[in-house]
Amino acid sequence: MIIHYKCPNCGDDMSFDSESGTLSCPSCGREDSIDQFSEDLITTTMEDETKEYHCENCGAVLITDSDTVATRCSFCGAGVVIRERVSGTLAPTYVIPFSISRDEAVATFKKWCKHGLITPRDFMTADRIKNITGMYVPFWMYDLNSRVKVSGVGTKVRQYTSGDYIYTETKYYRVFRDINLDYVKVPVDASKKMDDELMDRLEPYPYNQLKDFKTPYLAGFIAEKYNFNDDELLPRAKTKIERFLDSYIQSTVSGYSSFMPEEKNIDSLKKKSYYVLLPVWMVTYNYKQKDYIFAMNGQTGKVVGKPPISTGKMAGWFFGVAGVTVLILRLVTFFMGGGLL
Known part of the structure; x- marks a missing residue:
C-alpha cells in the first residue's frame, strides 16, 4: 500500500x-x-x-x-x-524528526566548508554541491547493563627531601573493583548502505526529541528499513560502550599514581532494544571530477566527512610550525647562556 x-x-x-x-x-x-x-x-x-x-x-x-x-x-x-x-x-518505535530544513542544511554545510584549515581554497567556496538528500536512517537503540570485575596493581608515589638527598617512595596495592553500570539509548545504525564510521561520528542526537513513530514524519523525505536485527548488532553496541567502561574504571582508581589491570571481566547484557529512525542530511560534493560524501545530523547540524587536503597548505603549516619550534629552541638556548646561532 x-x-x-x-x-x-x-x-x-x-x-x-x-x-x-x-x-x-x-x-x-x-x-x-x-x-x-x-x-x-x-x-x-x-x-x-x-x-x-x-x-x-x-x-x-x-x-x-x-x-x-x-x-x-x-x-x-x-x-x-x-x-x-x-x-x-x-x-519503528520512535523517530527524531528533522529540525533543519534543506535550505538551512545547505547554509550550514557551506559555513562548515569555509572553516577547513587545510582544505583547498576553491573547495572552501562550497559552490559545488551536487546533491543533498534528507533521509531517515534506521538505528537500533539499546539499554544495556554491564557488570565489570577488575583486579590489578595500584601504585602511590611520594617524593620527599631528607638532608641533601631526594627520596622517592613507591607503595604497591592490590586493587579490586566490582562495578555495575547501566547505559541507555546506545545507537547503532542498521543500514548496510550507510558508512558506520560516519554514522557514529554524527552522535550525539538530542534523545529528548524522540517521538512516537507516525508515518507523516516521513512525508517528503527518503527513509529506509533496517537490514540487521537487534541481535545481530548487539556485539557492536557492546563494543561502543567499552571505551566508556575503561574511562569509568580509571575514574575509580584516580587516587593512585598508576594502575595496571591484571584481570578484567565484562558481562554486558541487553535490557531493552528499540527500532528508531534518525534524521541525516547526505551531501554529495563534486570537486575536480571526484565526489566527496558528507553527512549532517538533521537535528544538531553537525557535519562529518573527509574533505580533500591542500598539499600547499599542509606544507605551509608544516614549515610554519617547524620555524616556530626552531625559534623557540634558539630563544631557550640564548636565555640559558648559549647565545643565538
Missing part, C-alpha cells in the same frame, strides 16, 4: 515541515499537527508485492529499492510512504 498525503483544501501534496514540525501544504499553507493528524487525510493505493508502483499524482511508474520506506516521485516530486515497510515487525 502506497500512502500519499493530500491537502484537504487544495489537493496538493503535503510533506513534513522541519521548521513548524507539522504536515504542511506548500500551495495553500495549511498545517496539520502530526499528533492530531486524521487518518482520513491519507490517500492510499494498493500495490502487489513487487517493487514497482504508480505515482497517484502523475501516473509515472517508479521502481524502489527493496529497503525503501519513503521516497519522492522523481517526475512530480510527490512524497510517498510504503506502509508495508513500516508496519508489523518493521514498524
